[in-house]
Amino acid sequence: MGDSxxxxxxxxxxxxxxxxxxxxxxxxxxxxxxxxxxxxRPVTTQAGMGTADVTAPTPGVLANDDNIVFTTVNNLxxxxxxxxxxxxxxxLACCAIEMMAASMSHHDTARFGMEVFRSSPRQADVMIVAxxxxxxxxxxxxxxxxxxPEPKWVIAMGNCASSxxxxxxxxxxxxxxxxxxxxxxxxxxxxxxxxxxxxxxxRLREKIMKGG
Amino acid sequence: MPVGPFGIDPLIWAPLRLIIAxxxxxxxxLNGALLQIYLERKIQAIIQDRLGPYHVGxxxxxxxxxxxxxxxxxxxxxxxxxDGWFFVAAPALVFCPMxxxxxxxxxxxxxxxxxxxxxxxxxxxxxxxxxLGIVIAGxxxxxxxxxxxxxxxxxxxxxxxxxxxxALVSVVLVVGSLSMIDITRSQAGPLVNVLILPFxxxxxxxxxxxxxxxTPFDLPEAESELVAGWLTEYSGMRWGTMLALSEYGNxxxxxxxxxxxxxxGWQGPGVDAIPLLGVLWFTLKVYAFILIMMWIRATxxxxxxxxxxxxxxxxxxxxxxxxxxxxxTLALAFPTTKIPIAIASWVLVVLFVAGIPFVQRRRxxxxxxxxxxSAAPAVRAVS
Numbered sequence: 185m186g187d188s189x190x191x192x193x194x195x196x197x198x199x200x201x202x203x204x205x206x207x208x209x210x211x212x213x214x215x216x217x218x219x220x221x222x223x224x225r226p227v228t229t230q231a232g233m234g235t236a237d238v239t240a241p242t243p244g245v246l247a248n249d250d251n252i253v254f255t256t257v258n259n260l261x262x263x264x265x266x267x268x269x270x271x272x273x274x275x276l277a278c279c280a281i282e283m284m285a286a287s288m289s290h291h292d293t294a295r296f297g298m299e300v301f302r303s304s305p306r307q308a309d310v311m312i313v314a315x316x317x318x319x320x321x322x323x324x325x326x327x328x329x330x331x332x333p334e335p336k337w338v339i340a341m342g343n344c345a346s347s348x349x350x351x352x353x354x355x356x357x358x359x360x361x362x363x364x365x366x367x368x369x370x371x372x373x374x375x376x377x378x379x380x381x382x383x384x385x386x387r388l389r390e391k392i393m394k395g396g
Numbered sequence: 397m398p399v400g401p402f403g404i405d406p407l408i409w410a411p412l413r414l415i416i417a418x419x420x421x422x423x424x425x426l427n428g429a430l431l432q433i434y435l436e437r438k439i440q441a442i443i444q445d446r447l448g449p450y451h452v453g454x455x456x457x458x459x460x461x462x463x464x465x466x467x468x469x470x471x472x473x474x475x476x477x478x479d480g481w482f483f484v485a486a487p488a489l490v491f492c493p494m495x496x497x498x499x500x501x502x503x504x505x506x507x508x509x510x511x512x513x514x515x516x517x518x519x520x521x522x523x524x525x526x527x528l529g530i531v532i533a534g535x536x537x538x539x540x541x542x543x544x545x546x547x548x549x550x551x552x553x554x555x556x557x558x559x560x561x562x563a564l565v566s567v568v569l570v571v572g573s574l575s576m577i578d579i580t581r582s583q584a585g586p587l588v589n590v591l592i593l594p595f596x597x598x599x600x601x602x603x604x605x606x607x608x609x610x611t612p613f614d615l616p617e618a619e620s621e622l623v624a625g626w627l628t629e630y631s632g633m634r635w636g637t638m639l640a641l642s643e644y645g646n647x648x649x650x651x652x653x654x655x656x657x658x659x660x661g662w663q664g665p666g667v668d669a670i671p672l673l674g675v676l677w678f679t680l681k682v683y684a685f686i687l688i689m690m691w692i693r694a695t696x697x698x699x700x701x702x703x704x705x706x707x708x709x710x711x712x713x714x715x716x717x718x719x720x721x722x723x724x725t726l727a728l729a730f731p732t733t734k735i736p737i738a739i740a741s742w743v744l745v746v747l748f749v750a751g752i753p754f755v756q757r758r759r760x761x762x763x764x765x766x767x768x769x770s771a772a773p774a775v776r777a778v779s
Contacts, residue, residue, distance in 0.1 A: 261465065261466075264462040264463075264465030264469065267452045268466045288446075289444060292447055294441055294448050294449055295450055296451050297456070300463075304623045304624035306624075306635070307630070307631055309470075333470050333472070333632060334471040
């Protein structure tokens with residue numbers, strides 16, 4: 185959505201802050217997330233975000249819609265898996281503090297049944313790689329991933345785990361954890377706030393729900 | 397024609413009773429595990445000022461169903477270096493004694509698997525068999541953390557078995573029977589055993605926390621020291637059977653023993669008119685103790701292994717020995733009345749509870765002196 189596509193009414197809405205008099209008070213009304221938070225961003229970044237991806241997920245062999253026998257069980261199992269992804273406690277750097285904060289009272293991932301941090305990879309479903317992965321840690325990370333039983337997922341939390349981040353081109357740091365294990369969800373940020381991690385976990389939940 | 401309980405022919409009643417008892421046991425254990433895990437997470441959440449599971453189903457009630465379904469559909473990993481047969485058999489060896497315990501636990505009048513006249517002996521024997529499965533699990537996993545967890549568990553369970561059994565024996569001395577039915581029958585009316593023998597109850601409950609590997613005695617699964625203790629190598633439903641079913645089943649068994657021995661079992665208002673009401677009273681009492689165990693878990697931190705052992709050998713076992721000496725002497729001296737035993741037992745409770753701060757203060761003084769001795773001279777001068 186570019187500037188030229190917007191109707192004058194929309195443009196006025198988008199630039200409401202700029203057109204307001206300096207002593208004018210906004211109308212008293214409850215906060216509307218779409219209008220007050222998303223639409224109040226600067227127009228330039230709004231234009232750069234692009235439209236939502238509307239591509240339908242490709243059905244797998246077992247998730248076939250006309251397959252009566254397997255579809256229901258598959259959906260049930262996917263539902264169960266998506267509702268209890270137990271993370272492996274794998275904190276490597278400052279992201280781990282945010283990961284801990286996500287399971288504490290304020291953000292409470294227990295609401296989604298995701299607070300069960302397992303210390304043994306044998307009982308974990310999701311590996312949240314929270315922090316900088318050094319070349320020395322990389323083989324251990326790969327081994328822990330391989331020790332996890334199927335089905336398993338990986339969340340790359342933070343810029344370091346996603347792409348090397350701050351340690352870009354460093355001699356001792358892995359340039360993104362996706363070079364050694366398949367990553368399902370990337371959570372950007374340095375470090376990402378607990379809300380961002382919860383968003384990532386919920387995105388992973390959607391992905392599992394679709395049979396991923 | 398002979399008439400059995402509920403006016404039913406005894407020939408029909410015998411198998412019917414067995415079916416009801418087995419059904420209730422399976423219901424309490426299998427569904428109880430799901431319910432207890434949900435309760436555990438919810439109660440801990442409330443105590444820690446969180447919300448706990450609430451997005452999965454109404455009030456998060458389907459959370460443990462999702463967990464169980466996920467565990468069933470999970471890959472079953474068995475590492476190449478494990479000891480095959482033992483690795484597979486260990487979950488069953490942990491699970492079976494727990495399930496077999498339900499044979500003698502009476503849910504209500506006449507609703508019991510069998511009225512064994514050595515019921516309490518049977519229960520303590522099965523209780524000590526759990527450790528066998530745990531040690532086998534630790535050994536067969538071929539993993540150093542699993543082995544350490546298993547051996548720790550063996551040490552802990554064998555140590556805490558002693559005060560546990562000594563506490564049970566004092567109840568047997570007063571009641572005069574090992575049968576669970578007779579023990580429950582002896583507590584008709586408001587005078588339940590806990591009013592007569594509160595001290596053995598205290599000892600048993602503390603020892604039972606250690607026996608079921610509950611916090612503050614969950615050393616065998618201490619995450620910060622041993623990855624997941626004896627459960628390290630287990631995945632999927634094998635882990636689910638071991639931890640969820642067996643551990644929570646053991647908690648239920650222990651709470652059922654406490655209920656039967658000290659709190660009158662199925663006895664409660666209205667059981668004389670409607671005998672089946674006993675099942676409700678029994679379950680409610682059991683769950684009250686399960687909730688207390690969860691409360692303790694959310695409150696207390698974990699002990700160190702030396703603290704665990706010294707508490708058992710220097711605290712609980714002498715206390716249990718004193719208790720059994722006092723109860724046996726008074727039972728011999730006053731064969732007709734239980735009042736002296738009750739008075740002595742309450743005095744022991746007060747001494748035990750009031751003595752803890754003194755011991756604690758002395759311990760703290762020693763620790764402070766040690767810390768001061770090891771501090772740098774400049775720090776020592778100002779402290």
